[in-house]
Every structure is written in structure tokens, then in C-alpha cells.
Amino acid sequence: MKKSYIALLVFAMLFKAPKLIAQQEIQFTQYIFNTVSVNPAYAGYKEQWFVQMALRNQWAGIEGAPKTGQFSIDGIISPMSRNMGLGLQITSDKLGPQLATSAYLNYAYRLRLNHDDTERLSFGLAAGLGQYGLDGSKFSTVNQHDTALSNANLDVWKWNVRLGVYYYNPRWYAGISMMNVLDDSENVLFKSDSDDYSIDQRRHMYFITGAVFDLSPNFKWRPSILIKDDFKGPASLDVNTMFIFNERFWFGASYRTGLKLWDKDYTDFSAQKLKISNAVSGIVQFYLSENFRVGYSYDYMLNNLGNHESGSHELTLGYTFPLQGRRLISPRFF
Numbered sequence: 001m002k003k004s005y006i007a008l009l010v011f012a013m014l015f016k017a018p019k020l021i022a023q024q025e026i027q028f029t030q031y032i033f034n035t036v037s038v039n040p041a042y043a044g045y046k047e048q049w050f051v052q053m054a055l056r057n058q059w060a061g062i063e064g065a066p067k068t069g070q071f072s073i074d075g076i077i078s079p080m081s082r083n084m085g086l087g088l089q090i091t092s093d094k095l096g097p098q099l100a101t102s103a104y105l106n107y108a109y110r111l112r113l114n115h116d117d118t119e120r121l122s123f124g125l126a127a128g129l130g131q132y133g134l135d136g137s138k139f140s141t142v143n144q145h146d147t148a149l150s151n152a153n154l155d156v157w158k159w160n161v162r163l164g165v166y167y168y169n170p171r172w173y174a175g176i177s178m179m180n181v182l183d184d185s186e187n188v189l190f191k192s193d194s195d196d197y198s199i200d201q202r203r204h205m206y207f208i209t210g211a212v213f214d215l216s217p218n219f220k221w222r223p224s225i226l227i228k229d230d231f232k233g234p235a236s237l238d239v240n241t242m243f244i245f246n247e248r249f250w251f252g253a254s255y256r257t258g259l260k261l262w263d264k265d266y267t268d269f270s271a272q273k274l275k276i277s278n279a280v281s282g283i284v285q286f287y288l289s290e291n292f293r294v295g296y297s298y299d300y301m302l303n304n305l306g307n308h309e310s311g312s313h314e315l316t317l318g319y320t321f322p323l324q325g326r327r328l329i330s331p332r333f334f
Helices: 002-014 029-033
Strands: 050-057 067-076 084-095 098-112 120-135 153-168 172-179 188-191 198-200 204-211 213-216 219-229 235-245 249-259 277-287 292-301 312-320
Touching: 029 050, 029 277, 029 292, 029 312, 084 120, 098 153, 219 249, 235 277, 249 292
Parallel strands: none
Antiparallel strands: 050 067, 050 312, 067 084, 084 098, 098 120, 120 153, 153 172, 172 204, 188 198, 204 219, 213 219, 219 235, 235 249, 249 277, 277 292, 292 312
């Protein structure tokens, strides 16, 4: 019963009554290894075809907690000019009674900014289709005859668009993107006849930036930040620091916290009894070969939820297809 109560509490936190508002876009701690998950303009950045699989088990030990799987592939489709990138991203996410599966096709046009071709400015567009399901039989209510909740299985298809801009050079990068661009008052996934509950797609803004510094010939430091905002709830800030040894072994940590960008309904954390500090993460990545890598991260919650869950686990597997007949102008650390 304790697990069921906590699951219901988490669900209520994510979807505040009387109108259910979707949580932030799917969260990955290891986005730093594959930024196409937060910015379509990143497609083709590595200038090699790269495929990745990510599995995330969030808030382990809590019944109905998010479980996410993602497959992505991206690369360049213009080998000579290297000015066009293409990518495919397939994601499946389960949260309590809600199941979402989506597929997005990403396209990026990459402008060459200098003669050495070490700087590029990329503009990205992604279009995709999502299937969203709601299993009404998994709702548990105090009043079994609550007419505000349906016991039926609901299912709907929606398409949407993502936009992004991404700049990089060998030392630093920055990007901004917008998810669910087509958000509007009519773009409701599920809605009851009485309008007591609904689940909407909301616009989400992402800002990313980071850099790499040489600490010694074989040791590098790669700090970065990610800001997420859905224009309704609290914004989120991820501060990451990674160390790279011999270009093969990566290790570091991440800190996630709430952030006040402007006045919103949820800006007053104390009034909403929300703790600003959210989570701290440990991250490792190791290249088993020149082209194949494995990454793992563990998140520990710093708020009250941490007393009831066993952390979040995330595993990524990535493979970079070797270049044929040419070499990269500079190594890819972003």
C-alpha cells in the first residue's frame, strides 16, 4: 500500500488537479553524450554515423515510476560539403497509466563559418508522430464510483515539430531548441467530457552550453549546463562536470535544481512546498573500442522523494561507424 500511495502521490505531483498538465519532456542524464535528444540541430555534428540506445529506470522501487527507452541514429548525408545532417529518434516512455511512443525525423543544415572548417552553425528541424495511451484500469481512487476518471483505455495519435540552433567550435558549444512547437489550446491529448482532467502537449525550451579544457596532454575537463523550461512549471538547471582521461574514459557528476527565470504560478517554491534541489548524479562512460562505448549514470534525489525510492539508473550503448577514406579535422568531445 505504501508503494501504491507513493505512486499516486508522484502522479498527483506531475499532473496537478483539476487539470492534468504533462511533466517536462523525457529526461535523460546522459544527454551530454548525444545532444540530438534535446536539439535537432545537433544531427550530423559528429560527421560520422552514430547510433545509440538508451534505457532509463527512474525512481526505482516506486510502482508506476517512469521507464524510458530510446533509439537514435544520426549522421551527415553530404560527405563532401558535410553541410546536411539527418537523424531518426524513436522513444518509448511509460509513466503509471500513461504510455507514449514517438518517432521523429531530424534534419540539420550546417553552415561553415571559417576556412579551417572548425566552426559550424547548424539549424535543425524535426517532425514526428506520437502515439499516446492511457490505461484507465490502473487508476486507483478512494471512491470507486468517481465519475471524473474513466476506466476505459484511451489512445490518440498526434504529430508535432521541433526547432533548434546549434553552434560549435573545438573549444565550446551552445544551442537553443524548442520542443512541441505546435502547442495550442486545442492540442489536447486526452480530455474527459466534463473537462475535469486532460493531458496536454506543452512547449519546452532547452538551452545548452559547454566547453572543454586541456588539464594535461591526456586529461581534459568538460563542464556544461542545460536549462529546461516549459513556461508553466518550475524551470530546471543541470550543471555537469566531466573529466576525460586518454580520450577513452569519461567520469563526472551532475547536479539538478529548480531555477527561477521569471514570475510564474510555480515560482514561489515555498508556497508550493517544493524543494529547489532535485538530484545529484554520477556518470561514467568508457570506450570499449575506438567506435563502441558504454555509459552509465545513477541519480539520487535530494528532495523528499529520495526517502521512498532507490535512485534512477540509466544505461547507454553507442556505436560510431568508421569514416571511409578521410579523417576528422578535430576530435568530437561534445
